[in-house]
Amino acid sequence: MTEPLRLATVDQTDVGSYFVANYPPFSVWTSENVGREALPALRAPAVPGVPLGLYLHIPFCRKRCHFCYFRVYTDKNSDDVAQYLDVLVREWALYAGSPAIAGRPLDFVYFGGGTPSFLSTTQLQRLVDRLKAISPWDAAEEVTFECEPGTLTASKLAVIRGLGVTRLSLGVENFNDEVLELNGRAHRSPEVFRAYEQARALAFPQINIDLIAGMLGETEENWHDSVRQTLALQPESVTIYQMELPFNTTISGDLLKGSGRFTQSVANWPTKRRWVQEAFEALERAGYHVGSAYTATRDGSQSRFVYRDRLWQGADMVGLGVASFGHINGVHVQNADTWEAYSAAILGDEIPLRRAYRPSDEERLIRELVLQLKLGSIRPAYFRQKYQVNILERFRPQLDSLGSEGYLDAATEDIVRLTRPGLLRVDTLLPRFFRPEHLGIRYT
Numbered sequence: 001m002t003e004p005l006r007l008a009t010v011d012q013t014d015v016g017s018y019f020v021a022n023y024p025p026f027s028v029w030t031s032e033n034v035g036r037e038a039l040p041a042l043r044a045p046a047v048p049g050v051p052l053g054l055y056l057h058i059p060f061c062r063k064r065c066h067f068c069y070f071r072v073y074t075d076k077n078s079d080d081v082a083q084y085l086d087v088l089v090r091e092w093a094l095y096a097g098s099p100a101i102a103g104r105p106l107d108f109v110y111f112g113g114g115t116p117s118f119l120s121t122t123q124l125q126r127l128v129d130r131l132k133a134i135s136p137w138d139a140a141e142e143v144t145f146e147c148e149p150g151t152l153t154a155s156k157l158a159v160i161r162g163l164g165v166t167r168l169s170l171g172v173e174n175f176n177d178e179v180l181e182l183n184g185r186a187h188r189s190p191e192v193f194r195a196y197e198q199a200r201a202l203a204f205p206q207i208n209i210d211l212i213a214g215m216l217g218e219t220e221e222n223w224h225d226s227v228r229q230t231l232a233l234q235p236e237s238v239t240i241y242q243m244e245l246p247f248n249t250t251i252s253g254d255l256l257k258g259s260g261r262f263t264q265s266v267a268n269w270p271t272k273r274r275w276v277q278e279a280f281e282a283l284e285r286a287g288y289h290v291g292s293a294y295t296a297t298r299d300g301s302q303s304r305f306v307y308r309d310r311l312w313q314g315a316d317m318v319g320l321g322v323a324s325f326g327h328i329n330g331v332h333v334q335n336a337d338t339w340e341a342y343s344a345a346i347l348g349d350e351i352p353l354r355r356a357y358r359p360s361d362e363e364r365l366i367r368e369l370v371l372q373l374k375l376g377s378i379r380p381a382y383f384r385q386k387y388q389v390n391i392l393e394r395f396r397p398q399l400d401s402l403g404s405e406g407y408l409d410a411a412t413e414d415i416v417r418l419t420r421p422g423l424l425r426v427d428t429l430l431p432r433f434f435r436p437e438h439l440g441i442r443y444t
Helices: 033-045 077-098 121-134 154-162 175-184 187-202 220-234 250-255 270-285 306-313 341-345 361-373 379-388 394-402 419-423 426-433
Strands: 053-056 110-115 142-147 168-173 206-213 237-242 288-290 295-300 314-321 325-328 333-334 353-355 408-411 416-418
Touching: 033 325, 033 353, 053 306, 077 121, 077 314, 077 341, 110 306, 121 154, 142 306, 142 379, 154 187, 154 206, 168 361, 206 270, 206 314, 220 270, 237 270, 270 288, 270 295, 270 419, 314 361, 361 379, 361 426, 394 408, 394 426, 416 419, 419 426
Parallel strands: 053 110, 053 314, 110 142, 142 168, 168 206, 206 237
Antiparallel strands: 237 295, 288 295, 314 325, 325 333, 333 353, 408 416
């Protein structure tokens, strides 16, 4: 189903995309560009100095959350999982043999999902051993591992720590069991506290807690309690997203069909922005630094988000797994988005690409500008050096409009900085920087 990008700053949380994950919109990526752009890019040598990352999509979950829009499976048996991991390793071998990837060190690695911690300790260890045998990542600056708290045990966490994981990301979302149940989460709050205590005992360099503002059934009291309990745990970093409803979620399907399955509402945008602002203020009072529209890090913890920062500066990344996204030698790519098509391609010794797009220099500039604005500020000197463009002149109308609306705090030769209200609604502001042909079209 097509998904329009919500450009208007309407109050109600309607069905449709809100979060700007990339530019140009995914809908301009085509299957024709796989042969025309992506495969030639893989056959070309890498651009010197461009970092390389690896993303591994582990698409298995105990339950599908009612707000989830990712490609995940809840009905696969152990044989299916084993087959998928075999195919994943084979895909990495295909990439590692290409001129664009061969011999390049990995700067960052990200285990995402789905639920990477769904895998058993044996599956995890064997998967990583096989991947590292193809191309080691012991020198990677960051290795991130996403977890669902209810899938963790002390022994599994010990294995994850032994894999060299530097950031353990716990998908808590909320500390209230009723809210977790309403939204289809598989874990409950006791599992959060147990997993956190076990992870802290293993001295992970960075433990991150994920929260979502505006879930079904969430109240003022509950939100403030979730923030309070997060602060009591003192994680190195906290990620907070505002609930959105892309088309392919269970909640969205219910709203569009009018079946009335979900009687609780999702908080409106002004409420969600206020809740995140209150959370940011509480985090800052506790010694955290707000580093983007979604993240805060504890001062002095040395915590970073290398995966995010590298991608927002144009790094290459190989995306392994069904429906995964990547970027190779200036070309955006996405894998086949069904289990059958993805597996069949790799078993036929083909990299399983479904669609691709090579952005122009101006589109690359816009992509980096809008994504880096999510950090709250950008440095014009970065764009002058990399693209030979003065963004203060090139985007003067857009910057002036942000200023007149109260969303721009500074626009000088040294820095362009958003106000806090601007940061809290940054995804609604970014489309004004898009090229005209990318406005008013579907996003995905």
